[in-house]
Amino acid sequence: MKKALLFLTAICFMSCKEIIVEKDLVVKTNEDKFVFASWAHARGTFDASKWETKLASYDSLGISELLIGGSPEFYEKLIPLASEKNIKIHAWMWTLNRPNDTIANKHPEWYAVNRAGKNSLEYRAYVDYYQWLSPFHPDARAHIKNNVRRLSKIEGLASIHLDYVRYVDVILGKDLQPKYNLVQSTEMPEYDYGYHPIAREGFKAIFGKDPQDFDHPELSTEWRQYRLNAVSSLVNELVKIAHDSNQKMTAAVFPFPEMSRQMVRQAWDDWNLDAAYPMVYNNFYRENVNWIGFAIEQGVNDVNFPLYAGLYSPALADPKDLEKAIRLVKEKGAQGVSIFTADNLSKEQKAVFIKLKEEFNDE
Numbered sequence: 001m002k003k004a005l006l007f008l009t010a011i012c013f014m015s016c017k018e019i020i021v022e023k024d025l026v027v028k029t030n031e032d033k034f035v036f037a038s039w040a041h042a043r044g045t046f047d048a049s050k051w052e053t054k055l056a057s058y059d060s061l062g063i064s065e066l067l068i069g070g071s072p073e074f075y076e077k078l079i080p081l082a083s084e085k086n087i088k089i090h091a092w093m094w095t096l097n098r099p100n101d102t103i104a105n106k107h108p109e110w111y112a113v114n115r116a117g118k119n120s121l122e123y124r125a126y127v128d129y130y131q132w133l134s135p136f137h138p139d140a141r142a143h144i145k146n147n148v149r150r151l152s153k154i155e156g157l158a159s160i161h162l163d164y165v166r167y168v169d170v171i172l173g174k175d176l177q178p179k180y181n182l183v184q185s186t187e188m189p190e191y192d193y194g195y196h197p198i199a200r201e202g203f204k205a206i207f208g209k210d211p212q213d214f215d216h217p218e219l220s221t222e223w224r225q226y227r228l229n230a231v232s233s234l235v236n237e238l239v240k241i242a243h244d245s246n247q248k249m250t251a252a253v254f255p256f257p258e259m260s261r262q263m264v265r266q267a268w269d270d271w272n273l274d275a276a277y278p279m280v281y282n283n284f285y286r287e288n289v290n291w292i293g294f295a296i297e298q299g300v301n302d303v304n305f306p307l308y309a310g311l312y313s314p315a316l317a318d319p320k321d322l323e324k325a326i327r328l329v330k331e332k333g334a335q336g337v338s339i340f341t342a343d344n345l346s347k348e349q350k351a352v353f354i355k356l357k358e359e360f361n362d363e
Contacts, residue, residue, distance in 0.1 A: 034360045035336025036062045036353060037308060039092065039252075040343065042070035046077045054343075059085045061350055062357025063342055067092045067161045067252075067277070072154055079156040088158035090250065091151045095144060095238075096231075097164035099129035103143060110140035112167065113196045115189035115217065125168045125191050126180055132168055134196040135230040141237075148238050152245035159248035159274060165235055166254070166266035167193045167227065173263075173284035187218045194227040194265060202226075228267040239272045248274040252310060255280050256298035268303075275306040277338050280329075283315035293328035300333035308336045319348040326356055 038058065058066065066082065069092040082089050096112075098104050104111075111119040112132040120132040133140040151160045170192050171184050184191070195212060203226050204210050211223045218224075235251070242249040253276050254260035257269040268276055278299050280292045292309065299307050309329035316322040326337055339345070345353070 034330055035065055035308060036357060037065035037067060037336060037338035038063050038342035039310075039338060039340045040066050040068040041341075042068060042074050046074050048077070048081065051078060051081055055082055055085045055087055058087060058342055061342060061345075061353040062361075063339075063353070064088060065090065065158060065336075065338070067338060069094070072150055075151075075154050075157065079154075083156065089156070090159045090161040091154065091157050092161045092163060092252075093147060093151060095147075095162045095165040096133050096135060096167075097130060098133055099131045101131070104131075104133060104140070107139065110134060110137045110143070112193045113199075114168070115192040115195050115212070117195070118190070120168065120193070123190070125193075126172070130168060132164075132193065134194075134199070135234045136194075136196045136199040136202070141234055144234065145238065145241060148241050149245075152242055152247050157247060159250040160238075160242050161277075162235065162238065162249065162251040165251055166231060166260070166264040169264050171263045173281075174286045175284050192217070194230070199227065199230065224261070224265065227265050228261065228270070231265065232267050232270045235268075235271045235273075239274075250275045250277065252277045252279055254278065255285075255295040257302050258298070259295070269299075273303075273305050275308060275335070276303065277308045277310045279310035279312070279340075281310070281312035281315055281340075283312065289316070289321050289324050289328065292325050293332045296329045296334050297332040306335040307333070308338050309334045311337050311339050313339055313341065313344050313349060316349070317346065319346075319352045322349050323352045323356065326352070330360075 064086060065088040067090040068078070070078070075089060075091055079089050105121070108119060108121050110133050111121040112134040113119045114123070114125070120130065124130045133144065135141065148160060151157070168191055170187050172180070172182065177184055200210055200212055203223065207222060211217050211220065214220055214223070239249040251268065251271065251273055253268040254264055254266055255278050257267060260266040260268055276299070278295060280295045282289060282291050285291070292311070296307060296309050309325075311322070311325055316325055329337060
C-alpha cells in the first residue's frame with residue numbers, strides 16, 4: 001500500500017511539474033514576443049468606423065500596440081474597439097512641452113527660461129509649438145501631475161506614455177541645424193534652458209554661485225546635473241502616481257542616455273520607468289543604419305527595463321534598410337520597435353512588417 005501511495009505521489013509530482021514547466025514556457029514566450037508598435041494621432045472627433053478600418057490595417061501589419069495622443073473620452077471609446085483586435089493602447093502625453101495649453105498659458109511664470117532671460121511662452125525656440133514648462137516651478141509640476149492623474153483613471157491602458165519630458169534641444173541633430181540656418185558648435189544662450197529664477201536661486205543656495213554668471217555654463221557638471229535632477233525627480237513622481245493607480249509608465253526618449261544628457265538634458269537611465277522608447281532617428285544625426293543598433297545597445301546596457309526602438313519611417317524608405325534596422329535592434333536586445341508612423345508606410349515598407357511579423361511569431 002505504501003509503495004502504491006509513493007508511486008501515485010511521484011506521478012502526481014511529475015504531472016504537476018510538467019504543468020508548471022508548460023505554463024512557464026507559455027509565459028516566457030509571451031514575454032519574449034517581439035512587439036511591433038506605432039505612434040498615432042487621434043485627429044478630430046472619434047469616428048468608430050474610421051478606427052475599425054485603421055485598427056484592421058494595423059493588425060494586418062502585426063502592429064499590436066499604439067501610442068496615441070487623445071483625450072480621456074477618446075481612449076474610453078477606442079480601447080474596446082482595439083481590444084477586439086488584441087491591440088494595446090498607450091496614452092501618449094506631451095509632458096513639459098505644452099503647446100496651446102489653456103491652463104498653463106494663463107501663468108507665464110510657469111514656463112522655462114533660457115540663458116538669454118526669455119521664457120518659452122514668449123520666445124519659442126526653433127518652432128512655434130515649442131512652449132515648455134519649467135520642471136522647477138512647483139505649480140507647473142502640479143499641473144503636469146494632474147494631467148497624469150486624469151489619464152490614470154482610464155481603464156484598459158497599456159501605459160501612460162510620456163513625451164517631451166526634457167528641456168529644449170540645446171543642440172539639434174546635424175541634419176536639422178541647416179533647416180534653421182544654425183551651426184551649433186557651442187551651446188547658444190537662446191537654446192540653453194533651465195535658467196528659471198527658482199532654478200538659479202536653488203542652485204545658488206547650495207553652491208553660492210548664480211549659473212547665469214558663468215562664462216562657460218556648459219563646463220559646469222554641477223549645473224548640468226542640477227537641471228537633470230529636476231526632470232528626473234518629476235518623472236519619478238509621475239511614475240509613482242501612475243503605479244498607485246495600477247497604470248504603467250513609459251516614455252519616448254532620445255537615442256541613448258549619454259547623448260540625451262548632452263543634447264536635451266535628459267537622464268532617462270535615472271528614471272523608474274516600466275519601458276522606454278528611444279527615438280533612434282538616424283537621419284537626424286546623419287548616421288547610417290548600423291548606428292541604430294549601436295544606440296539601442298547603449299541603452300540596453302544602461303537600464304534594467306525594456307526598450308522598444310523608435311524608428312522614423314522616412315529615414316528607412318528603402319525596405320532593405322527598414323528590415324536591417326528591425327533585425328539589428330532585436331539582435332541588440334530591444335523588446336520591439338515603434339514606427340513613426342504606420343500611417344505613412346509605403347507598400348514596400350508594409351511588406352517588411354508583414355514578413356517579419358510572420359517570421360518572428362514562428363520563432
